[in-house]
Amino acid sequence: MNVTFWGVRGSIPTPGAETQRWGGNTACLEVRDGDHPPLVLDCGTGARRLGFKLLGEAHRELDLVFTHLHMDHVFGFPFFVPIYTPGYKIRVTVPSYSEEEAREKLARYLNGTYHPTRLKDLPSEVRFRPVRPGREFQCGAFKVQGIGLNHPGGSIGYRVESNGKSFCYITDTAPFARPGEGADAGEVPLLAEQKVIDFLRGADVVVYDTMYDLGEYLEKMTWGHSYPEYAASLCIAAKVKQLILFHHRPNASDDDMDRIERHWAAFKDLHVTVAREGETVSLEG
Ligand SMILES: [Zn+2]
Ligand SMILES: [Zn+2]
Numbered sequence: 580m581n582v583t584f585w586g587v588r589g590s591i592p593t594p595g596a597e598t599q600r601w602g603g604n605t606a607c608l609e610v611r612d613g614d615h616p617p618l619v620l621d622c623g624t625g626a627r628r629l630g631f632k633l634l635g636e637a638h639r640e641l642d643l644v645f646t647h648l649h650m651d652h653v654f655g656f657p658f659f660v661p662i663y664t665p666g667y668k669i670r671v672t673v674p675s676y677s678e679e680e681a682r683e684k685l686a687r688y689l690n691g692t693y694h695p696t697r698l699k700d701l702p703s704e705v706r707f708r709p710v711r712p713g714r715e716f717q718c719g720a721f722k723v724q725g726i727g728l729n730h731p732g733g734s735i736g737y738r739v740e741s742n743g744k745s746f747c748y749i750t751d752t753a754p755f756a757r758p759g760e761g762a763d764a765g766e767v768p769l770l771a772e773q774k775v776i777d778f779l780r781g782a783d784v785v786v787y788d789t790m791y792d793l794g795e796y797l798e799k800m801t802w803g804h805s806y807p808e809y810a811a812s813l814c815i816a817a818k819v820k821q822l823i824l825f826h827h828r829p830n831a832s833d834d835d836m837d838r839i840e841r842h843w844a845a846f847k848d849l850h851v852t853v854a855r856e857g858e859t860v861s862l863e864g
Contacts, residue, residue, distance in 0.1 A: 580744045581861045582784065583609040586625020587854040589751070589790045589804065589826035590651050597832040602856020604628075605651040606826065608748060608786070612741045615720035619643045620737065620748050625856065626655030634660055640668040642718035644710075646750055647674055647734040648684055656685065657694045667703040670718070672710050674735050681707040710735060726778045728752035730803035738778060744862040747779050747819075749810075750788035750826045753803045758793070772813060779817035783862045786854065787814070788826040795828070807843065807851070815849050825854040 586604035593603035605623030616638045619629065622645065633641065641661065646652060661667045673681035682698070685707075689698040698705070710716065712727030712735055721741050728734040729752050736749040754772060779785055790804035807824055814822040824843065827836065836853060843851040852860075 580610065580612045580739075580741050580746060580863070581859050582746060582786070583611070583629075583859040584625070584825075584854045584856055585609060585629040586621075586623040586655070587825055587827055587856050588623075588651070589788070589828060591829050592624045592651075592654070593829045597834075600833040600855075601827065601831075601836040601853075604856055605654060606646075606750065607655055610721065610739055610746065612720050612744075615741075616640045616642070618718045618721050618723075618739065621646055621652040621750075622656040622659060623651050623653070624655045624658070627658040630655075630658070630660040634664065639664075639666055640670075640719075642670050642672065642721075644672040644718065644723065644737060645674065646728075646736065646748070647730065647732060648688075649732070649751070653685070653688060657689055657696050662701050662703050662705060665702040669703055669705045670708060671705060672708045672716070672718070674711070674733065675709040676711070677709050678707050681709045724778075726775065729755050731801075734803070736775075736778070738782065745782045745784075746862060747782045747785040749775070749779070749785060751790075751803050752788055753796070753800065753805050754809055755800060757797065757800070758809070776813055776817045779813060779819055782817070782819045784821045784823060784860060785810075785814050785817075785819045786823045786825045789824040790826045790828045807839070811846065811849055811851060819849070821850045821852065821860075823852050823854050823860065827854070 586607040604625035606621040607623045607625030608620040610618040675681040686698040715724045724738045725735040734751045739746045787810035789807040791806045796806040840853045
């Protein structure tokens with residue numbers, strides 16, 4: 580299994596000279612295993628380039644799974660060319676209670692007001708599937724399990740398994756508490772987060788929302804984004820092999836990202852890397 584980052588930025592796309600090396604597109608990941616059809620996680624602005632790449636392949640089907648529908652995770656959907664390709668089969672999984680609700684949520688965006696395309700006019704075969712936290716479902720070759728996260732309006736994190744490898748995608752989420760609160764030993768995560776530790780247990784790779792540093796997090800505790808020390812403590816407790824920091828804050832320049840990467844490369848207790856747009860991470864090594 581391998582994972583390609585097509586968008587790594589949180590909240591808003593940040594094109595420009597200061598983000599050229601790390602990327603300014605918002606959340607979109609491509610998960611592949613062998614020749615199986617792709618699994619796409621979130622459809623931020625990074626999905627635009629992914630769509631062009633997929634059209635060059637033989638597949639004419641894919642799964643698209645949303646964590647939630649905040650703009651940074653859905654903005655690329657009307658620019659994702661498979662949806663305009665006749666015969667392309669796209670199964671869209673959306674946090675919701677029913678197929679109708681899932682469809683209606685995206686139809687609010689593609690309705691002629693916020694975008695000229697109307698969902699009902701798409702020439703591809705788009706089907707919808709609702710998902711609730713705790714559910715397990717199949718996306719082609721991938722077994723996927725969801726967990727409810729702490730985020731305004733909610734978000735679902737996913738654990739993806741295939742051929743004995745496991746990958747977790749945990750964004751947008753926050754502990755909603757000060758470091759140490761509700762914990763026994765200061766660096767141990769909140770007891771309420773035990774369910775997240777259980778969910779991450781033994782994963783090969785975990786991608787985690789670490790938009791803030793600790794100082795920003797303390798100022799914006801209820802905004803629904805985490806910080807690297809917190810994600811690392813969860814991953815260490817869950818015996819995860821590699822943590823990838825993700826959902827970078829819009830104001831982080833390439834130089835800021837270099838500093839974050841250097842800092843975490845020196846961390847001894849866990850293999851921590853930083854998501855960079857265009858990079859592919861292999862789980863096979
Ligand atoms: Zn987001
Ligand atoms: Zn969000």
